[in-house]
Amino acid sequence: MDLRFLHPLYEHSGPWASVYVDTSRHTESTPHERHLTAAAMARRLAEQGADDATCRAVESAIDDLRHSSEPNGRALFARAGRVVLDPPLARPPQGDTAEWAPLPRVAPLLELAGQDPVCVVAYVDRRGADFELRSGLGREEAGSVAGRQHPLHRTSTADWSERHFQLKVENTWEHNAGEVAAALSDCQEETGADLLVLVGDDREVRAVHERLPQRLRDRVVEARHGAGSRLLDEDVEQARTEHTRRRAEAELDRFLAARAPDDEGRTGAVEGVPALVEAAREHRIDELLIRVDGPDNHREVWIGEDPDQVAVRRTELRALGEQNSWAARADDALIRSAVATDAPVLVVPAAGEEAPVGGLGALLRWK
Incomplete structure (x- = not known):
């Protein structure tokens, strides 16, 4: 999936409000229900520490969907009192959600915005x-x-x-x-x-x-x-x-084959958070693979302001000279790194051997 449309989300530091709204239901009471949803999402963000201006921007954006006939839903990403990106969804989310975090919560888009080919x-x-x-x-x-x-x-x-x-x-x-x-x-x-x-x-x-x-x-x-x-x-x-x-099967086969070392002892693929973090720091992720049911997806990593400032431990960032750091989900941090280098992201089905191990893997580019 080409995620270059997400570039605006990484031009400014967080925190970010990430909201997914279901618009698949259409009845006479839909306008009133969406008005209530708008207030509920703003309240949920406020409870997590979001600023008033951002809460109002999100509430207004959802309220504007009261008469929308969109068949699935909408994602909204907001910061500093402004909705920066609001892509429509290709399938409905499983309930309305709102999250306030250092990074935009973009991993659900991999399924909800659809990997269906253009x-x-x-x-x-x-x-x-x-x-x-x-x-x-x-x-x-x-x-x-x-x-x-x-x-x-x-x-x-x-x-x-x-x-x-x-x-x-x-x-x-x-x-x-x-x-x-x-x-x-x-x-x-x-x-x-x-x-x-x-x-x-x-x-x-x-x-x-x-x-x-x-x-x-x-x-x-x-x-x-x-x-x-x-x-x-x-x-x-x-x-x-x-x-x-x-395509998913072919890329997964390519990933599995690339895990074996070549004649020089180098592998063309890695899996697991520590190896992926290292590859992200060195701008060597050529394609990021995510298995949505993987346990490593929500593992905590540490991030700085730039996409290549990511580490397994906070002390690693300090050793690299980064003074400001925040805890983030591994999948969202690695997606940010992939988007920054225009690397595609692919959702792979859960395979019999559950590859990539932990749910996160990457095909590598070598400089």
């Missing part, structure tokens, strides 16, 4: 294609491309001039398929989409697929149902779910 759906025909961007948060238009418009229709006669015209038709189709493939490649690069779903007649879809760059070939799925079919949404969601599962 997907470009390309509706392809002989004239070009329309692109649609889909994620766990919804869908939006992502542009279109139009190729040559004439000639586009075949003829069945045997006359030489008609065969010549038919050749022009073939050339037009091939040209348009190349135009669509190039535009789709650009769209993927601009959006960072993990998956491309091609929708249309078999011939046009196959022609576009064959003209895509090699780097995108393993990201392409050809939908079984066409535009307008009620089963198309199921095709897309199945493709996204399957992509997420395959």
Whole structure:
């Protein structure tokens, strides 16, 4: 999961208010219930020591959701009297929560904001294609491309001039398929989409697929149902779910293999809080893996103001010259370090051997 959208949370020191609100229920009494929720979350933050201005900002933000039709929920992160980030959730939280802590409580976002891949759906025909961007948060238009418009229709006669015209038709189709493939490649690069779903007649879809760059070939799925079919949404969601599962399994396999030392005695992966803390301090986390049921996730570590100021013991930070330090959860501290170096974070399923051990692991980069 690309967490670069969390950068604003680490531009200022804490403490932070982290609130998760369920908006999945919609009844006549919903506005009143959310008004009560707003007051309850502000009160809970105040009881934990949050300042009045931040409590009021959170209360106002939740109160503004009284008439919202959002299907799942919202996370709110606030400090110094201002809500800094309020991403919508891809699935409802298990109850409304509010926490006041030195770091934003972002670990729940790994599941609630969804690791579902961003997907470009390309509706392809002989004239070009329309692109649609889909994620766990919804869908939006992502542009279109139009190729040559004439000639586009075949003829069945045997006359030489008609065969010549038919050749022009073939050339037009091939040209348009190349135009669509190039535009789709650009769209993927601009959006960072993990998956491309091609929708249309078999011939046009196959022609576009064959003209895509090699780097995108393993990201392409050809939908079984066409535009307008009620089963198309199921095709897309199945493709996204399957992509997420395959990627998690592949990354976990890569992690397990990288735990073995190479010829120089170096390992490409570590697990356990002490080793991860050391890797975070040295900016060597290439990808952070978190198993959400892991016992090490809530283990206490010590942090300074900067993302690489993290230690297992408070005295370690002092030895590094950091005068100010605070206790924090290991998962949130390591996520902060990963975000600071633009390392992705991946939730892995609980495996039979429960890897990574303790629930936290990382693939490493070597300088």
